[in-house]
Amino acid sequence: MSRAAISHKRSNGSPAAKNSKSAATAKRNNGAQAECGQLAASLPRSNKTPGLFTMFAQKTAQLAGRPVTFLLAVITIIVWAATGPMFGFSDTWQLVINTGTTIVTFLMVFLIQNSQNRDSLAFQVKLDELIIKLHGAGNEIAGAEDLCDEDLEALHEAYKKRAAHAHETLEKRRAGR
Numbered sequence: 245m246s247r248a249a250i251s252h253k254r255s256n257g258s259p260a261a262k263n264s265k266s267a268a269t270a271k272r273n274n275g276a277q278a279e280c281g282q283l284a285a286s287l288p289r290s291n292k293t294p295g296l297f298t299m300f301a302q303k304t305a306q307l308a309g310r311p312v313t314f315l316l317a318v319i320t321i322i323v324w325a326a327t328g329p330m331f332g333f334s335d336t337w338q339l340v341i342n343t344g345t346t347i348v349t350f351l352m353v354f355l356i357q358n359s360q361n362r363d364s365l366a367f368q369v370k371l372d373e374l375i376i377k378l379h380g381a382g383n384e385i386a387g388a389e390d391l392c393d394e395d396l397e398a399l400h401e402a403y404k405k406r407a408a409h410a411h412e413t414l415e416k417r418r419a420g421r
Contacts (some may be wrong), residue, residue: 265314297358298358298362300358301354301355301358301359302362304355304392305355305356305358305359307353308355319340320344324340324341326338371386372387385399385403
């Protein structure tokens, strides 16, 4: 039986038990908010606001990923296809959709790349923090994304060898049981 079920069974749903549960939840949430606030306060902050392009790219990427945006694109294609007979499937009719989709695709490539670059950098920072804080981890790999291609490839080969050695050691331990 789960802790929640046991707790509910013990409390019998009394108002006093519900109030104490609410108080405990509020206390736990306040503790989490305090921890979050402490973490946020410790992060380096700049007084600079994001640039116009950054704000535009983030908002556009957020909107582009919504189901309603996909639905609008599908409706556009359906309307375009439905008007084909009306325009006799002319070259101009085809040029309209080709030009529109090319322009949207061209612009979205840059917005997607901007979002991906930001996400990748944030991910690398988080990984670096974990590597640095993890006892026994090789701190030399923190920041590996900044190495030149040759050094990164050499590091990859070294870690492939370490992984193979670890796998062999594990297999030997399993065989010895």
